[in-house]
Amino acid sequence: MTTPATSAVPKAAASAPSLLVRHLGDRVFKWLTLLMALSVFALIALIGIELWRGSHLALEKFGWRFLTGSEWDPVNGRFGAVPFIFGTLVSSAIALLIAVPLSIASAVFLTELAPQWLRQPLTLFIELLAAVPSVILGLWGIFVMVPWLRQYLFPWLRGAFGFLPLFKGPIYGVSMLAGGIIIAIMIVPIITSVSREILRAVPGLQREAAYALGATRWEVTRIAVLSYAKKGLFGAVILGLGRALGETMAVTMVIGNRPEVAASLFAPGYTLASVIANEFTEATTDIYLNALFEVGLVLLGVTIVVNAAAQMLLKTFGGPGVRPQH
Amino acid sequence: MNATNHRWRNWKNASMQALACGCALLVIAPLGLVFYHLIKSGVGAVNWDFFTKLPKPVGELGGGMANAIVGTFVLLGNASLIGVPVGVLGGVYLSEYGSSKLNWWIRLGADVLNGVPSIIWGMVVYALVVLPMEGFSAWAGGIVLGLIMIPLIMRTTEEVLQLVPNGYREAALALGIAQWRTIVQIVVRTALKGIATGVLLALARVAGETAPLLFTAFGNRFWNHSLSDPIAVLPLQIFSYAISPYEDWHRQAWAGALVLLVLITVINFSVRVLTRDRFPSNKS
Numbered sequence: 317m318t319t320p321a322t323s324a325v326p327k328a329a330a331s332a333p334s335l336l337v338r339h340l341g342d343r344v345f346k347w348l349t350l351l352m353a354l355s356v357f358a359l360i361a362l363i364g365i366e367l368w369r370g371s372h373l374a375l376e377k378f379g380w381r382f383l384t385g386s387e388w389d390p391v392n393g394r395f396g397a398v399p400f401i402f403g404t405l406v407s408s409a410i411a412l413l414i415a416v417p418l419s420i421a422s423a424v425f426l427t428e429l430a431p432q433w434l435r436q437p438l439t440l441f442i443e444l445l446a447a448v449p450s451v452i453l454g455l456w457g458i459f460v461m462v463p464w465l466r467q468y469l470f471p472w473l474r475g476a477f478g479f480l481p482l483f484k485g486p487i488y489g490v491s492m493l494a495g496g497i498i499i500a501i502m503i504v505p506i507i508t509s510v511s512r513e514i515l516r517a518v519p520g521l522q523r524e525a526a527y528a529l530g531a532t533r534w535e536v537t538r539i540a541v542l543s544y545a546k547k548g549l550f551g552a553v554i555l556g557l558g559r560a561l562g563e564t565m566a567v568t569m570v571i572g573n574r575p576e577v578a579a580s581l582f583a584p585g586y587t588l589a590s591v592i593a594n595e596f597t598e599a600t601t602d603i604y605l606n607a608l609f610e611v612g613l614v615l616l617g618v619t620i621v622v623n624a625a626a627q628m629l630l631k632t633f634g635g636p637g638v639r640p641q642h
Numbered sequence: 643m644n645a646t647n648h649r650w651r652n653w654k655n656a657s658m659q660a661l662a663c664g665c666a667l668l669v670i671a672p673l674g675l676v677f678y679h680l681i682k683s684g685v686g687a688v689n690w691d692f693f694t695k696l697p698k699p700v701g702e703l704g705g706g707m708a709n710a711i712v713g714t715f716v717l718l719g720n721a722s723l724i725g726v727p728v729g730v731l732g733g734v735y736l737s738e739y740g741s742s743k744l745n746w747w748i749r750l751g752a753d754v755l756n757g758v759p760s761i762i763w764g765m766v767v768y769a770l771v772v773l774p775m776e777g778f779s780a781w782a783g784g785i786v787l788g789l790i791m792i793p794l795i796m797r798t799t800e801e802v803l804q805l806v807p808n809g810y811r812e813a814a815l816a817l818g819i820a821q822w823r824t825i826v827q828i829v830v831r832t833a834l835k836g837i838a839t840g841v842l843l844a845l846a847r848v849a850g851e852t853a854p855l856l857f858t859a860f861g862n863r864f865w866n867h868s869l870s871d872p873i874a875v876l877p878l879q880i881f882s883y884a885i886s887p888y889e890d891w892h893r894q895a896w897a898g899a900l901v902l903l904v905l906i907t908v909i910n911f912s913v914r915v916l917t918r919d920r921f922p923s924n925k926s
Contacts, residue, residue: 338820345822349735352728356751356793363758366766421665429659430666438666440914445673447910449850451877452899455884456676459683459892501672508669532655555757562759564853565881589761589853596765596857612765616758623757627750 367616370609373602382610388575388591390599395607397614399575403492403585404615407567408560410496410581415504415560416553422504423511428537439512446505454569457498462489462570465497470582485580488572492585495571499560507556510630514548515541551629558623562615564589588615684900687893692901697863697879703890707898709865710874713780714902716866717859717875718845720784725791726841730830732792733799733837738825749800752793763790764854772858780866780873783859787848794847798840802833839913846909850902852877876902 368375374382378395385396422442426435466489477483518541526540542549572584573594588611599605691706698705732752736745767786772778806829814824830837855861860872861882876898883895 338823342820342822345825346735346739349731349739352731353733353735353740353748353796355728355732356748356755356796359755359789359792360751362770363762363766366769367762370765370769418665418669421662422669425662425666429662438670441670441673444907444910445670447846447850447906448673448676449852449877449902449906451850451852451881451884452680452903453676455880455895455899456679458884459896460675460679504669532651534655534658535651537658558757562757562761564759564761565877569881569884589759592761592765593853593856596768597860609765609769612762616762619757619759619762620754623754624750626757627753631746631750 363616367609367613371606371613374606374610377603378607378610382607383614386577390595390601390604390607393601393603395603395610397588397611399577400586400588400591400611401614402577403495403571404561404587404589404618406492406581407495407499407571407585407587408557410493411499411503411560412553412557414497414500415507415556418500419504419507419552419556420511420549422508423515424537424542426508426512427515428533428541439509442505442508445501446509450502450563450565451569453498453502454566457494457566457570461498462494465489465491465494474582481579482581485578485582487582488584490570490572490584491582492571492578493581495567495585495587496581498566498570499563502563502566503556503559506559507552510552510555511549514545514552514630517548518544547629547632551626554622554626554629558619558626561622562589562619563587564593568593588612588618680896680900680903683893683896687897688900692894692897696865700888705894707874707876707879707894707901709862710876710879710898711901713859713862713866713874714849714876714905716780716869716873717783717787717855718849720780720869721787721791721848722841722845724785724788725795725844729792729795729841729844730799730837732796733803734825734830736796736800737803738829749797752796755793756797759853760790760851761853761856764857767854768857775870777870778858778860778872780859780869780871783855783873783875784869786854786858787851790848790851790854791841791844794844795840798843799833799837802836802840803829805836806832836917839917842909842913846906846913849906849909850877852881856881 374395378385382395382397383401384398385394386398387394387396388399389395426438426442430438466487470487470489470491470493473483474487522540522544523536526536531539567587568590571587571590573586573590574584575586575591576583578585592608592612592615596605596608599608691704692708693706693711694708695704695706696709697707732748736748740748763786767782767789771782771785775782810828810832811824814828815821819827855875855878859875859878861878862872862874864874866873880895880898880902883891883898886892
């Protein structure tokens with residue numbers, strides 16, 4: 317019996333009309349819920365279609381040149397997305413460089429090292445950080461972080477590493493590096509809590525076996541825990557990358573918003589998400605609006621690929637218990 | 643040789659543990675700093691006027707964000723109208739019906755949707771609602787937040803429904819109750835608290851969304867009298883005040899940020915307290 321539920325009930329017990337009603341009710345309810353569940357795919361399709369429709373003018377006019385053009389000149393109707401793609405990639409890379417070691421080390425601290433009484437409050441604290449809205453971090457970034465960077469960290473970096481092109485040039489405060497740092501602050505809680513779930517899913521036997529061989533605590537962590545959880549941790553990092561690429565408000569507020577490709581991290585930059593946020597309501601010509609929709613299309617393509625990859629990795633590793641935090 | 647090796651391993655062990663501890667401290671430091679500055683700069687600016695007055699015109703001191711605070715709740719109400727039914731019913735399908743293969747795809751779809759940057763949702767709703775209606779509106783803002791809530795609620799609903807013991811379902815079915823009534827009146831009802839938790843968490847998440855509202859709800863310096871007009875919302879107001887050149891507006895941006903964060907934190911904490919002993923395995 318494939319449907320033990322309804323067919324197990326003796327049919328004679330119910331009178332004919334009520335039987336009809338209940339079957340109808342069952343069917344209607346099942347189809348209704350199915351429809352709602354399938355809305356997920358409808359929404360994905362809707363996003364794709366609307367962005368494509370919104371950008372068809374630009375798609376026809378620029379084609380693939382949109383992805384290789386480095387000029388963004390709304391007045392003369394010349395649009396190329398290179399500065400934004402560059403800015404998104406560089407700021408996300410900076411964010412990952414900072415966030416990945418910090419988050420994985422904190423996850424290790426939370427699951428392997430910290431005393432029991434400390435674990436719960438610390439986890440709560442980190443989840444609280446994940447709940448801080450982007451715009452509030454941006455506000456803090458403008459008035460606290462950027463002035464501090466301009467006054468202390470950036471001059472120090474220029475003094476110590478000024479021979480590298482990365483740390484040359486004038487210091488404005490708002491910059492690619494500031495954008496990367498604020499994204500790092502935003503994705504650290506996500507990577508930490510997903511990594512923590514993954515480390516917790518590592519079987520205790522793994523650890524015990526390593527301890528039995530005389531390993532120190534760090535050796536247990538490295539050999540038995542981290543290498544076992546490698547794939548899942550990679551998934552957590554990719555998930556963080558997906559979030560970093562789409563981060564909008566906080567980045568827009570500190571990155572400087574200048575569509576240029578500059579070698580120096582102290583120079584202002586621009587990202588795919590922040591150009592949409594800044595210029596969408598100001599786009600006066602059709603082609604301008606279309607170009608912004610195409611920027612959205614690029615951003616969507618990148619984030620969907622990255623997120624799907626992260627989910628695949630996490631699902632194969634963690635089973636149903638591991639899921640992205642929001 | 644053996645002794646030095648041993649000492650080296652112990653030293654490495656100790657330094658690695660110290661490093662991990664230091665990293666954890668570094669991770670929570672920004673949160674501490676953000677809270678510190680919010681309270682330092684925000685508390686002084688939060689006063690009675692802030693909750694009861696409209697924004698003053700440029701150049702005049704004072705005024706408040708009453709319209710934005712009300713607007714935030716209006717949009718959250720609108721969003722729930724879309725997000726809750728679709729999300730909960732979808733979650734019911736995932737938990738109660740559905741083959742495991744189809745469910746895998748639906749879950750993947752929901753998780754991918756969760757990862758779509760919120761600004762993209764804003765563009766989609768702009769094309770779908772704002773352009774046909776020929777204007778920014780509270781409807782558009784509510785719709786965009788509602789769409790963002792759908793995958794969030796779907797996943798949490800599925801999770802809490804899975805926690806309802808199978809015996810409940812079997813007992814109800816054995817009494818001859820139709821399956822849909824079993825689900826609605828027994829399963830969903832048992833898990834109602836958990837579902838409400840999921841809805842609240844989703845609301846807390848979208849309450850801070852700014853990017854998708856930039857070109858849907860748009861913001862408004864006055865009271866909103868019709869849902870087809872632009873509406874003021876706290877995050878938008880914070881953003882426009884933060885990037886403005888006026889000292890007094892900066893002060894109010896901090897106040898707005900403090901109020902918004904308190905709102906979100908209260909929701910998050912009450913949810914945790916409510917469900918602490920009920921679902922210990924869920925997000926410990």
